[in-house]
Amino acid sequence: DGYRNTNQVSDDYRYQDGSYDAPNDGYYRGGDEPAQEEDAQSDVTEGHDEDDEVYEGEYQGIPHPDDIKEKQKKRAPAVDDEYRDRADLMAERMEDEEQLAHQYENIIEECGHGRFQWTLFFVLGLALMADGVEVFVVGFVLPSAEKDMCLSSSNKGMLGLIVYLGMMVGAVLLGGLADKLGRKQCLIISLAINAAFAFLSSFVQGYGFFLFCRLISGLGIGGTLPIVFAYFSEFLSREKRGEHLSWLCMFWMIGGIYASAMAWSIIPHYGWGFSMGTKYHFHSWRVFVLVCALPCIASLVALKFMPESPRFLLEIGKHDEAWMILKQVHDTNMRAKGEPERVFTVSYIKTPKQVDEFIEIQSSTGTWYQRWLVRITTTLKQVWDNVLYCLTAQYRMNTLMLAVVWFTMALSYYGLIVWFPDMIRYFQDEAYESRVKIFDEEEVSHFTFNFTLENQIHRNGEYRNDKFIGMKFKEVRFEDSLFEDCYFEDVRSSETFFENCTIISTVFYNTDLYEHKFINCRLINSTFMKEKEGCHIDFEEDNDFLIYLVSFLGSLSVLPGNIISALLMDKIGRIKMIGGSMLISAVCCFFLFFGNSESAMIGWQCLFCGASIAAWNALDVITVELYPTDKRATAFGILNGLCKFGAILGNSIFSSFVGITKVVPILLASSALVGGGLLALRLPETREQVLM
Numbered sequence: 001d002g003y004r005n006t007n008q009v010s011d012d013y014r015y016q017d018g019s020y021d022a023p024n025d026g027y028y029r030g031g032d033e034p035a036q037e038e039d040a041q042s043d044v045t046e047g048h049d050e051d052d053e054v055y056e057g058e059y060q061g062i063p064h065p066d067d068i069k070e071k072q073k074k075r076a077p078a079v080d081d082e083y084r085d086r087a088d089l090m091a092e093r094m095e096d097e098e099q100l101a102h103q104y105e106n107i108i109e110e111c112g113h114g115r116f117q118w119t120l121f122f123v124l125g126l127a128l129m130a131d132g133v134e135v136f137v138v139g140f141v142l143p144s145a146e147k148d149m150c151l152s153s154s155n156k157g158m159l160g161l162i163v164y165l166g167m168m169v170g171a172v173l174l175g176g177l178a179d180k181l182g183r184k185q186c187l188i189i190s191l192a193i194n195a196a197f198a199f200l201s202s203f204v205q206g207y208g209f210f211l212f213c214r215l216i217s218g219l220g221i222g223g224t225l226p227i228v229f230a231y232f233s234e235f236l237s238r239e240k241r242g243e244h245l246s247w248l249c250m251f252w253m254i255g256g257i258y259a260s261a262m263a264w265s266i267i268p269h270y271g272w273g274f275s276m277g278t279k280y281h282f283h284s285w286r287v288f289v290l291v292c293a294l295p296c297i298a299s300l301v302a303l304k305f306m307p308e309s310p311r312f313l314l315e316i317g318k319h320d321e322a323w324m325i326l327k328q329v330h331d332t333n334m335r336a337k338g339e340p341e342r343v344f345t346v347s348y349i350k351t352p353k354q355v356d357e358f359i360e361i362q363s364s365t366g367t368w369y370q371r372w373l374v375r376i377t378t379t380l381k382q383v384w385d386n387v388l389y390c391l392t393a394q395y396r397m398n399t400l401m402l403a404v405v406w407f408t409m410a411l412s413y414y415g416l417i418v419w420f421p422d423m424i425r426y427f428q429d430e431a432y433e434s435r436v437k438i439f440d441e442e443e444v445s446h447f448t449f450n451f452t453l454e455n456q457i458h459r460n461g462e463y464r465n466d467k468f469i470g471m472k473f474k475e476v477r478f479e480d481s482l483f484e485d486c487y488f489e490d491v492r493s494s495e496t497f498f499e500n501c502t503i504i505s506t507v508f509y510n511t512d513l514y515e516h517k518f519i520n521c522r523l524i525n526s527t528f529m530k531e532k533e534g535c536h537i538d539f540e541e542d543n544d545f546l547i548y549l550v551s552f553l554g555s556l557s558v559l560p561g562n563i564i565s566a567l568l569m570d571k572i573g574r575i576k577m578i579g580g581s582m583l584i585s586a587v588c589c590f591f592l593f594f595g596n597s598e599s600a601m602i603g604w605q606c607l608f609c610g611a612s613i614a615a616w617n618a619l620d621v622i623t624v625e626l627y628p629t630d631k632r633a634t635a636f637g638i639l640n641g642l643c644k645f646g647a648i649l650g651n652s653i654f655s656s657f658v659g660i661t662k663v664v665p666i667l668l669a670s671s672a673l674v675g676g677g678l679l680a681l682r683l684p685e686t687r688e689q690v691l692m
Contacts, residue, residue, distance in 0.1 A: 049081055098692070100350040104311060105690040107326055107346050108237045113244075114333030117235055121244065123306055124228045125251035126299035127191060132255020133292045134221045136551060138163050139421075140263040145210075161648050162211055164414075166218025168644035170491070174223025175230075175637020176383035179630055183231040183309045186633075189226065191300040193220030195293055202289040221296070222644065225634035233624045233632075234311035236331065238690055242569035245624065248619045250562045252612075255295065256555030262291050264548035311691065315629045319351050386634040390627070398626055399635065401683055403642055406619060408676030409582065410643040412589075415614055415650025419665050420605040421550055422658040427598050432475075452554035488513065489549065492532070557606035561613035573685050574622040581615035582677030589670035591617035592663065615677075625686035 138160055146156050170190065178186040201213035221623050229245060236244055266288040310329075327344045334342040390399050438457045445464040454474040461481040468488045473496035484504045491511040497519055504524045511533040514676035565577060588608045595601040627635040654665045 020128050069152075091524055096236065100314060101690045101692050103350055104239060107349065108235070110345065111326060111330040112333040112337070113237065113240050115336035116332040117240075117244070119351070120232060120235060120306055121248060123299060123302040124232050125248060125254075125296050127187065127224045127228050128248060128251040129255035129258065130191070130194065130293075130296035130299060131221050131224050132252040132555075133259045133295060134163060134167070134198075134218060135254075136256055136259035136263075137198075137289060137292050139418075140259065140548070140551075140640070141285045141289060144267060144283065156654075157216070159207075159211060161651060162215050163218040164644045164648045164651070166220075167213040167222030168641045168648070169225055169239070170219035170222025171637045171640040171644065172387075173219075173383075174384055175226035175640070177379070177635045178223070178227045178230065178633035179312075179386055180379055180382050183227055183633070184306060184385040185308070186230065186298065187227045188224065188303055190220050190223035191296050191303070193217070194224075195220075195296045195300060198289065198293040198296065202293075213513055219329065222641075225513070225640050226633045229620050229624050229635060230633040231309055233691065234309040234629070239570065241625070241691075242364045242574065242621050242687055243566050246562065246566035246569050249565075249613070249617045250622060252561070253555050253558045253562060257552060259292060260548050260552035260555060262288055264552070266291065294522070311629050314349060314351050317351050318632045319349060323349060373441065383634065386631050387638060389631055390635045390638060395627065395631075395635075398683065399638075400625070401679055402619075402623060402639055404507075405578065405582075405676045405680045405683075406643045407646040408672040409615060409619065411650045412585070412645030412672045413616075413650070414647035415654035415665065416589075416608060416669055417554065417605070418651045419654040419658065420554070420601060421547060422655055423595075423601055423662075424547070424598050426659050427601070465527070472590045493517065550605070553602060554605050554609050557610045558613040559610075561610045562617065565614035565617040569618065569621060574618045574625075575681055575683055575685050577618035578615045578622070578678045578680040578683075580671045581612060581618070582680065584678065585612040585615065586670040586673035587648060589666050589673065592666050595662075612673075615680075622683065622686055624662075625689060625691065626684070628692040 012147040054124055142156060142159060145159070174186055174190050177189075197213045197217040197220065201210055201217060204210050228248070232248060233241055233245060267285050307325040307328065308321070313322035313325070315320075323346070326346065326349075328340075330344040331340075334340055338449075347413060361476060389395070393476065418443070432455060436455050436457060438459065439461065441461050442458065442461045444461070444466055446466065448467040450469050452472045452474060453476050456475075457477045457479065458481055459479045460476070462484075463482065463486055464484045466483075466486045468486065468491055470490045471492075473491065473493040475494065476496045478498045478501055480500045481498070482502050484505050486503075486506045487509075488511050489509045491508075491513060493512055495514075497517050498513075498521050500520045501518070501521045502524070503518075503521060503526050506526045508528045508531075510530045510532060511528075514531065561581075567580075569577060585608055588604065588611050589608070592601075592604050595604050623636050623639055624632060653668070657664050
């Protein structure tokens, strides 16, 4: 009887008058307790919601059938995705991205274009300005640094190219990371690396360490260009994108003007520095390097107050964070327009299906460096996958055509902007050599030289019992001459040599007339005492002003091209802008055959830079628009890295023909521009498309 049938148990409970009556068979059934209302809850479950954690022994009640179906429906996609083909998942994600692209465009239009975009415009403009400054820094400090650090010709060439090498690596690496870690975070990393190593490079004394600092500084600043354009484009609507990205390009020009003005103002002032003993010297060119880091530092500080790109956050599934940022953009712009009552009407934004989510490693797994190693290798693997994705069938043709256009543009542009100053220096050297003074068979005895000798050639001379004290030789050559019982003290020299000379019983005290300056000379009973250590910067060169002026005018000459490209970018389209600008630049190259003077060369340089800037601006815009959000910075980084490789080749090739021939550089630049411009016309137009 202790084991009763379940049917009998159920029959024993009878429903009467809204309550259950239990049978009176001697078993305790709690019948003495008052009946509970339908909406009452047990004391055990009081204060708990449906979704609260279930504790062992806790009564939860019988789940409603609809609740069971809903929970199964929620769990079904997660279970199905594990067994679905990756191609199906990617197809679903691409469909989600297309829906998001159109919805996001409508949201940005609702947010409007106002105070928020202009604030971000100036913050990112400072970062782009830092990139422009970095290109000019080494060229301006090289004449002083070569004396300060005793650089040979090969070392000077390496120092000029090392920045481009760093920028090439940085563009690919940091551009790829920006698609995985975020635009803002990677831009902060990029600017911080540049600022730290640019600051450090101004203090280091050795050539090797200085070279390393400029390499890492270039690596940092190389990431800014792809990140800045990807970042800013994701806050712009389709109607505003081409124009305002072109306005942003003006900051690169401002960077060149800033670097030229600072070089002209600081570097010639040799006394703007200090020395610590005889080994450590902080000259004016090092002050210039410090000042050039200021735009980068300013952008780094201001970027702390800017939000992450909401388009990137939506791409990685962070809906709520993206919504809050878009609401911030909307409210900031509406308050600035005097309409604070306008409400942000968007409540839900489509987020793409997350296919390859990053799995965080638990802190108890392995050692700390093993966890970091796994994180780093996983992230780099994702970056590499993005690089390969840009070469898939969908994007291969566009990527290859853009690569050719970027490369030909960089080869000709960077090659010529180095060739122009070199040609101007070549014309200056020719004019300087034409004014050389020649002295033949002069005889000087018992005379004291205490003044500067410059641009002179002394042949077959005889100097007996002469003193050379506290003086400077500049571009002076002594050929087949005799020095007997002479005394040299505190003498500095630049491009000064003794060839086939006989030097008898002569004392050299505290001079920089080193052994390599005596070519095929006979030294008889001569003494060298307390030679000057290290290298010494020359006095201000007469052509310093002209070189800085050339760079200043070259940077300023792109202003009309910037304005025209910004106003016409959305009217005539990106493709016509690239093709037309490159073909006009090619025509300008042919006029260089008539540049036989300094003034003519400066004029053609300004014309070429002004004509080519529109192509650069349109290339930046179309590269941003051709690729989806999760590949945008990666693709831009690859193409910009290829651009820096073209710059390295252009610098090396064009500079080798200075003083030899003008035909090869001009024909090479013009043919590259024509080929790249014609190929650019085959690219798809993007001015009417939304950002994917």
